[in-house]
Amino acid sequence: MQSQNISDIIEKYLKSILADAEHVEIRRSEIADLFNVVPSQINYVIKTRFTIQNGYLVESKRGGGGYIRIEKVNLLDDADVLDTLIQVIGDAITQRDAYAVVQSLYEDGVLNRREAQLILVATDRNTLGVDDHDLENSLRARIIVGILNHLRYES
Amino acid sequence: MQSQNISDIIEKYLKSILADAEHVEIRRSEIADLFNVVPSQINYVIKTRFTIQNGYLVESKRGGGGYIRIEKVNLLDDADVLDTLIQVIGDAITQRDAYAVVQSLYEDGVLNRREAQLILVATDRNTLGVDDHDLENSLRARIIVGILNHLRYES
């Protein structure tokens, strides 16, 4: 039984809509009501699960008639995906964001499953095994950026 | 058959579930309650009895709705070879030796060209970019050993 927390359930709900549509547009309070959570939890879900690393673009508007719109972007349409990703990663990246990045590359066909797994293992917290978090995140960034740069020349 | 300590009993309990299912997903505190032990004993059981060497993969999540998930995986035939390599590598390896290891894995067909390249990039001196040579060599070892451990099973 997975998804015991509400955030995961809301995530799945939104993604199920995105499976059929290019984008989803919601009213924050409606979704919050639907799942019986406070409105700001919707922001939490979006911030942790619909980032650009995950391949989503989010825009919103406040005030009357406000909305939140989530769009799935195909990174491959962009000629310089890799550049964009490298920029986003910068010089440090958490394991969670790294997972999102690798997952996106897999979904876009840049990496196959095995390659994606290899990268995740190589950059796993436990694999690196350093206790300094900043060092861990910067090593992870260097490894992933190094691989992305390699992929650019290779293809 | 005097495996009467609680760790053994918990181990059997979890394995009896895994006999019928591909994986088990537990809430740590629930299992701890069930057997009247402190939660951290579950970690002990997992760490000592559900290792990758035994063919188990473990993943977990903290926070609300957290869980520990244990999956039984199929160990591959080359597992022995990989074990040997892992031993040889130990806790540090130079870039030169790493190259040799990866090269031989490629020649043995364990890795394809692209995968081999990925690993070499990930463990390259410049990628890691640490000044301390000992740290560099130990990181390289950890990454390669992590990947080798991953290669021991399928999917």
Added chain:
DNA sequence: ATAATGAAAGTCAATATTAGTCAAAGATAA
């Protein structure tokens, strides 16, 4: 036009809910 009002969404920090680590103490086996 401008000001006032109300209706959204955003931010942030406090709190809650899990799991992980580690080392000391206790038990068992060699």
Added chain:
DNA sequence: TTATCTTTGACTAATATTGACTTTCATTAT
């Protein structure tokens, strides 16, 4: 006896939930 394995619990870390307060925008009133 000594080495190894097990049990325990205090402390740490990650993730989720909540709510008070802020900001933005559209509409209505002056």
